[in-house]
Amino acid sequence: MSGDAPDPYARSRAAAARLAELVPGGAHTYAKGPDQYPADIAPIIARGAGAHVWDLDGHEYIEYGSGLRSVILGHAHPLVVDAVRRQVGLGANFTRPAGIEADAAERFLTSVPGAEMVKFAKNGSDVTTAAVRLARAHTGRDLVAICADHPFFSVDDWFIGATAMPAGIPSAVRELTVTFPYGDLDATRRLLQEHGERIACLVLEAGEPAPGYLSALRDLAHAHGALLIFDEMITGLRWHAGGAQTLFGVTPDLSAFGKAIGNGFAVSALAGRRDLMQRGGLDHDAERVFLLSTTHGAETHALAAMIAVLDVFEREDVVARLHATGAELAEGVRAAADAAGVSDHLVVRGRDSNLVFATLDGDGRPSQEYRTLFMRQLLLGGVLAPSLVVSDATSAADVRRTVEVVADAAVVYRKALEAGDPTPWMGGRSIRPVFRTYA
Structure with missing residues (x-):
């Protein structure tokens, strides 16, 4: 001035x-x-x-x-605000699960038909990192392959170590992340062949794929014993109420949702195949995975916001x-x-x-x-x-x-x-x- x-x-x-x-x-x-x-x-x-x-x-x-x-x-969408106001007046967090947690899980899984189980958290980084941990546990492998053409997946070391700001992340951790280009199956195939049986998963946004790309990528990952993980932070709801996986008809092994599902309220979701997700639970005989355990992951008002958002998407186009x-x-x-x-x-x-x-x-x-x-x-x-x-x-x-x-x-x-x-x-x-x- x-x-x-x-x-x-x-x-x-x-x-x-x-x-x-x-x-x-x-x-x-x-x-x-x-x-x-x-x-x-x-x-x-x-x-x-x-x-x-x-x-x-x-x-x-x-x-x-x-x-x-x-x-x-x-x-301040009125239906979301009203749902939050009603729920928060009943209490936001308890020593045991609240009934709305089952309601929210059921509502989410109805909207994302390819997913069989879901676990809620607060941030996108929480659930993408949980997906990576689960993939490593399931495959017994240590390398993570991320799509180099997508700008952000997590604040955690497995991703930030591959960016221009890796300070504070040990080189041994940085070496566990490799990259592949979006849309190039041949390059991805070479990457999988080069690293043999070390790659646990491929992580990417579904984006705007060429016809057949996503299904071919899933088949390629599975042929090499790796899992396919979709980051649906942006594509979830914005592409389709059920995410890009529903729009394009390609179900990943695991997917991570967040952002729009709460219309600004803090809620994210890890979703996927039952046999994978159960490793983070109690109903199996395999070694347990510390999947997600967040104090605020199932705050009742945030789940109420998500339910309200999904209801709007169901009623309106x-x-x-x-x-x-x-x-x-x-x-x-x-x-x-x-x-x-x-x-x-x-x-x-x-x-x-x-x-x-x-x-x-x-x-x-x-x-x-x-x-x-x-x-x-x-x-x-x-x-x-x-x-x-x-x-x-x-x-x-x-x-x-x-x-x-x-x-x-x-x-x-x-x-x-x-x-x-x-x-x-x-x-x-x-x-x-x-x-x-x-x-």
């Missing part, structure tokens, strides 16, 4: 400073950190309703990617609405970019229910500087968009307004391309990748 003009983001800036002092990285999730936003406009949120949020300074934004894709129905809204948004953004002459540089990608954008420089290379410029212009126009992922609360009016803001941002984008330098429009340092070795 300059001169004596009041800072319109003063409260957010002060709160961000407090967070930086008290919380490593200034946020409890790196993807929400200040380095993921322009330096001079990084709003701290006070409240949300539907597809809109308000920051501490009173600015209203149309929000995309709400809650890192966890709020699929919209903030939420997925179809997400796709229709996303398609309208994608068409509008592409048209705005084309009108400004930047369609080769501002690119919309992904499934209509899960849209992201790429920002490319004058040479067509991915650019964090141009991402900073673009996100800053959106924020100035009242659009908070680290992605273009819609929720069921995103309205036609929201889409129209967003396209208007994108059109204005695209004009600025063009000016920066013509100048060969986005710096004057960045508001300070550029956004940085989450996974980087040094701050």
Whole structure:
């Protein structure tokens, strides 16, 4: 800010400073950190309703990617809030299981027909790591093969050791994770052949597969004695109420759900074949697996939220609405970019229910500087968009307004391309990748 003009983001800036002092990285999730936003406009949120949020300074934004894709129905959805309010008034956690735990398990398994048993936890990392542990126990093998084209599976060592931030993870642990490319069966086959009988499982998001790829990958894994694990954190509900496995008709051995199933409330799920899942229970003669044992994994209000979400999906075609809204948004953004002459540089990608954008420089290379410029212009126009992922609360009016803001941002984008330098429009340092070795 300059001169004596009041800072319109003063409260957010002060709160961000407090967070930086008290919380490593200034946020409890790196993807929400200040380095993921322009330096001079990084709003701290006070409240949300539907597809809109308000920051501490009173600015209203149309929000995309709400809650890192966890709020699929919209903030404070009345049916979810009512279910949570009723349940939490009865108590949230007890010394023995609550009756709602059986109700929630039954409801989840009805929605995911390929799964035979389920265990709940709080975070996606909890359940993906449990799946890996179970696969290792079942196969007696130590290596984990993860898809190199998918950005995140867990905060735990078996995954983080394979990223650009492996500090604190012993090399012996890092050596137990190998990678394979999405969609390339021959490369995966070579990997399985190279490591003989050491690979316990293949872990991936189902994504947007070519016809026959997922079933062939499952057959390939099984032929080499490995298990197939789907990470359904994003695809679960957003692709289909039963996950990508239901949409594509390929049942993995184990799958991990989270994010949208609680509409922002903390609940995740490990699901899979009965013979595998039972190893974490008491009704078998094999060596026991310490699968999942979390104090808060079955908090009653979070399970009530999940049941309410799944009920909405059963009654209404939420997925179809997400796709229709996303398609309208994608068409509008592409048209705005084309009108400004930047369609080769501002690119919309992904499934209509899960849209992201790429920002490319004058040479067509991915650019964090141009991402900073673009996100800053959106924020100035009242659009908070680290992605273009819609929720069921995103309205036609929201889409129209967003396209208007994108059109204005695209004009600025063009000016920066013509100048060969986005710096004057960045508001300070550029956004940085989450996974980087040094701050």
